[in-house]
Amino acid sequence: MFLELSIITLLLGILFVFVYLKTIKEHIRYWTLMGRLPTIVNKRFLLGHAGIFIGLTPEQGWSLARRVLKKATTPILTCYVGPFLVAVCVMGPEELEAAIGSMKNLEKCEVYFFLKRWLEQGLLTSAGPKWQKRRKILTPAFHFSILLDFIDLFNKEVDNFVNGVEANHLDQPVDVTPLISDYTLLTISETSMGTKLDLQTQEGRNYKKAVDDIGKVVYERIVAPWLWYPRIFDLSSFRKVEYRSLKILHSFTDNIIKKRSENFKTFDEDFENSYTKRKYPLLDILLNTKFKHNSIDDRGIREEVDTFMFEGHDTTAASLNFTTMLLANHAEIQQVYQEIINILGTDLSTKPTYADLQQMSLLESLRLYPPVHIVGRTSSEEITTKYGIIPKGALLVTFIYDLHRNPKYWPDPEKFDPSRHLPENSVGRHPFVYIPFSAGPRNCIGQRFAMLEMKAFFCGVLRKFKLEPVDTPETIVLIQHIILKAKDGVKVKFVLRNKQ
Numbered sequence: 061m062f063l064e065l066s067i068i069t070l071l072l073g074i075l076f077v078f079v080y081l082k083t084i085k086e087h088i089r090y091w092t093l094m095g096r097l098p099t100i101v102n103k104r105f106l107l108g109h110a111g112i113f114i115g116l117t118p119e120q121g122w123s124l125a126r127r128v129l130k131k132a133t134t135p136i137l138t139c140y141v142g143p144f145l146v147a148v149c150v151m152g153p154e155e156l157e158a159a160i161g162s163m164k165n166l167e168k169c170e171v172y173f174f175l176k177r178w179l180e181q182g183l184l185t186s187a188g189p190k191w192q193k194r195r196k197i198l199t200p201a202f203h204f205s206i207l208l209d210f211i212d213l214f215n216k217e218v219d220n221f222v223n224g225v226e227a228n229h230l231d232q233p234v235d236v237t238p239l240i241s242d243y244t245l246l247t248i249s250e251t252s253m254g255t256k257l258d259l260q261t262q263e264g265r266n267y268k269k270a271v272d273d274i275g276k277v278v279y280e281r282i283v284a285p286w287l288w289y290p291r292i293f294d295l296s297s298f299r300k301v302e303y304r305s306l307k308i309l310h311s312f313t314d315n316i317i318k319k320r321s322e323n324f325k326t327f328d329e330d331f332e333n334s335y336t337k338r339k340y341p342l343l344d345i346l347l348n349t350k351f352k353h354n355s356i357d358d359r360g361i362r363e364e365v366d367t368f369m370f371e372g373h374d375t376t377a378a379s380l381n382f383t384t385m386l387l388a389n390h391a392e393i394q395q396v397y398q399e400i401i402n403i404l405g406t407d408l409s410t411k412p413t414y415a416d417l418q419q420m421s422l423l424e425s426l427r428l429y430p431p432v433h434i435v436g437r438t439s440s441e442e443i444t445t446k447y448g449i450i451p452k453g454a455l456l457v458t459f460i461y462d463l464h465r466n467p468k469y470w471p472d473p474e475k476f477d478p479s480r481h482l483p484e485n486s487v488g489r490h491p492f493v494y495i496p497f498s499a500g501p502r503n504c505i506g507q508r509f510a511m512l513e514m515k516a517f518f519c520g521v522l523r524k525f526k527l528e529p530v531d532t533p534e535t536i537v538l539i540q541h542i543i544l545k546a547k548d549g550v551k552v553k554f555v556l557r558n559k560q
């Protein structure tokens with residue numbers, strides 16, 4: 061008996077030492093490889109590179125980050141957040157393709173953890189089989205055929221926007237941010253959620269404010285290494301703001317789900333196991349998956365509704381804001397739209413020339429102002445690059461804003477020039493130098509929805525108004541937030557094209 065016990069203890073001991081040594085070996089390899097990668101200069105004791113952002117306002121933080129990245133001489137760079145955390149900035153197209161272009165490295169990085177109390181394990185933040193299953197069932201919700209059904213709803217909301225501007229904001233500087241954010245919030249809710257919202261209520265206003273507050277908290281966490289630790293964060297004043305915001309955000313989406321569930325009738329589709337040609341809105345797919353197949357629960361539905369209400373409105377709103385400003389500053393491009401609209405009317409689906417032209421300005425606007433200006437992953441295995449080996453388990457970060465303004469890939473990068481995207485001007489351009497919707501299997505599921513919604517918007521707005529500049533690319537102040545934002549909004553002037 062004693063001998064048996066001794067043998068078992070010995071074996072367990074050997075196993076423990078083996079596992080421990082393996083972990084230590086992996087640790088040593090991780091830090092050795094990290095140490096060999098090029099790094100950003102100007103590191104602070106203990107706080108690492110994050111130290112240079114301490115005490116800065118979001119706008120100062122934003123411009124400092126741009127200056128630091130502009131000085132980079134290699135597309136791979138390490139950046140230390142405190143003594144124990146290091147991010148690898150992946151800023152070159154070849155390296156980026158290796159990092160995000162395949163089914164490897166699909167897991168998001170630690171920064172997304174800051175969104176988890178809100179979005180939990182929704183499509184944006186989840187990983188592994190859960191992400192794969194959800195992506196499969198939700199992909200049909202963005203099929204082209206259902207998007208075409210949404211056009212009438214987009215047009216109706218554009219009409220409301222146009223009427224609101226005509227009644228209240230003509231011929232004077234107006235910040236388009238709140239007006240556009242209403243447009244995108246109403247459309248995502250009416251289309252994907254099948255629910256009409258009333259944003260004039262306190263509830264609607266609170267929701268928009270809570271989204272903004274959460275964004276500010278996320279920024280504060282990113283730049284303060286100690287707030288990366290949940291226990292310390294929970295003791296900070298930011299936790300109170302987060303708590304208050306989460307209550308508002310979750311109750312808002314609970315109400316959307318409740319409303320849609322009330323008269324919901326199941327239908328005969330199994331999105332998990334078969335491909336269907338008939339298309340349904342997102343919330344109906346989720347409710348059917350719950351009521352008919354019992355393979356998603358209420359919490360699962362809410363995390364997706366939270367994810368899509370946020371991703372589906374804030375991103376598109378940011379892009380519409382910046383594009384409106386760019387068009388106001390480039391009267392020659394508005395002229396082209398006007399001529400085309402005069403000839404072709406509003407038919408969005410069958411006029412490729414018209415669609416191409418709109419696409420081009422939108423593409424250039426998304427280059428200069430990519431709403432999702434940063435994306436991150438965790439490496440699931442080592443990645444070999446010309447600049448060294450990125451270890452397994454590394455936090456990978458790509459600053460899309462800076463990639464899109466790198467003069468190596470975009471000559472005269474600050475210039476708004478839609479013709480860059482003409483096929484003849486794109487020959488030989490690496491596809492990964494332009495990634496407003498990210499790339500690879502975890503790219504944006506809503507990109508076609510967003511493009512159509514934006515086209516509908518400009519089609520309606522430019523037929524009615526001439527846009528005149530108030531803010532310019534030189535005067536707006538960009539800030540660090542979850543989504544790219546202008547600190548004081550984006551102001552333009554709407555002038556009626558045909559004054560009676």
Ligand code: HEM
Pocket residue numbers: 183184185195248252367368371372373375376379430431432434435436495496497498501502503504505506507509510
């Ligand atoms: C101009 C508008 C938009 C831009 C620039 C944009 C950009 C992006 C980017 C860059 C990502 C990757 C994020 C990451 O890896 O962290 C992403 C993911 C995502 N987007 Fe969008 N997006 C836009 C509109 C939309 C819309 C309208 C929806 C929904 C209706 C949407 C839903 C999502 C979702 C759910 C994900 C996560 C996908 C996954 O991980 O499988 N987005 N988007």
